[in-house]
Amino acid sequence: MFAGTHPLRTPERLSDIGVLDQPEACALDSDGLTQLMAAMRPRLHRYCTRMLGSAFDGEDVVQEALFNAAAAFPAAGEILRPESWLLGIAHNAALDALRRRKRQGLVESDEALANLADHGAQADARVAAAASLAMFLHLSIIQRSCVVLADVLGYSLTETAAILSVSVPAVKAALHRGRGRLRELVDVSEAALPRLAEADLERLRAYAERFNARDFDALRDLLSEEVRLDLVNRTRLAGRKDVSIYFTRYAEAPSCSLALGWAEHRPVLLVTDPAVAAAPVAYVILLDWVDERIVAIRDFRYAPYVMESLTVQRL
Numbered sequence: 465m466f467a468g469t470h471p472l473r474t475p476e477r478l479s480d481i482g483v484l485d486q487p488e489a490c491a492l493d494s495d496g497l498t499q500l501m502a503a504m505r506p507r508l509h510r511y512c513t514r515m516l517g518s519a520f521d522g523e524d525v526v527q528e529a530l531f532n533a534a535a536a537f538p539a540a541g542e543i544l545r546p547e548s549w550l551l552g553i554a555h556n557a558a559l560d561a562l563r564r565r566k567r568q569g570l571v572e573s574d575e576a577l578a579n580l581a582d583h584g585a586q587a588d589a590r591v592a593a594a595a596s597l598a599m600f601l602h603l604s605i606i607q608r609s610c611v612v613l614a615d616v617l618g619y620s621l622t623e624t625a626a627i628l629s630v631s632v633p634a635v636k637a638a639l640h641r642g643r644g645r646l647r648e649l650v651d652v653s654e655a656a657l658p659r660l661a662e663a664d665l666e667r668l669r670a671y672a673e674r675f676n677a678r679d680f681d682a683l684r685d686l687l688s689e690e691v692r693l694d695l696v697n698r699t700r701l702a703g704r705k706d707v708s709i710y711f712t713r714y715a716e717a718p719s720c721s722l723a724l725g726w727a728e729h730r731p732v733l734l735v736t737d738p739a740v741a742a743a744p745v746a747y748v749i750l751l752d753w754v755d756e757r758i759v760a761i762r763d764f765r766y767a768p769y770v771m772e773s774l775t776v777q778r779l
Contacts, residue, residue, distance in 0.1 A: 748770075
């Protein structure tokens with residue numbers, strides 16, 4: 465399950481790795497669909513993460529978008545611009561997720577635009593890069609989409625307009641206002657971290673200590689009968705019997721260790737593993753508990769791109 469390692473950086477465009485010689489001008493066949501989705505997954509995550517304001521929620525939307533793309537592909541006909549096609553599906557999945565949150569829709573009102581500060585100086589990619597995920601949520605949906613596509617992912621105005629199915633003037637206007645709004649926000653301090661309840665902190669600390677001591681039988685004893693495992697970008701398992709093998713695989717990874725951390729207003733387990741990445745934190749693991757039993761494990765070992773958008777702190 466844990467064989468192999470994964471790079472922390474991935475090519476920005478499909479042409480960088482030869483998946484498609486001309487990514488925006490050649491037809492996509494069924495043999496190339498899997499390659500397209502694998503190559504684009506980190507890029508889709510960067511987009512969805514900023515649309516949702518969460519690296520974790522962004523990964524949920526990426527999974528939904530890839531499922532939707534696979535379902536739509538047989539009836540899609542000839543796809544001449546596969547990268548834009550897949551990004552468009554991810555954009556729609558992000559909008560669906562935002563609608564489920566009952567947030568503002570894609571089209572903003574003239575009154576809302578009039579109330580936004582309008583700066584003459586154009587922000588560049590450095591401003592977007594400096595912005596936290598939470599800051600993107602202060603932009604309207606159309607502003608957010610345009611800033612992420614143009615300033616984070618590097619698409620042209622024409623490409624951005626095609627992906628979003630809007631006009632180039634609409635993209636220019638949204639970029640102008642979105643960039644100005646981000647300039648207002650980049651110097652705002654983040655809110656203080658909420659205090660973690662002592663019982664929750666002790667439970668996570670005990671899990672990490674047992675893991676680092678390689679007492680995996682004790683960790684198996686914590687699993688509920690209906691526990692779910694999401695080894696992101698690799699596999700999903702359900703039920704205590706099947707999920708138990710998860711710890712067997714970690715027993716074969718002696719360089720791996722856990723520490724307590726905080727990310728996106730929730731406690732996480734920070735994983736250090738030189739076999740996966742040289743960074744101090746290679747990836748994170750999320751645990752959900754009910755009545756002292758683990759009911760869900762979400763492990764990002766095989767989704768290193770998530771760390772590019774995730775800010776973590778040690779507890």
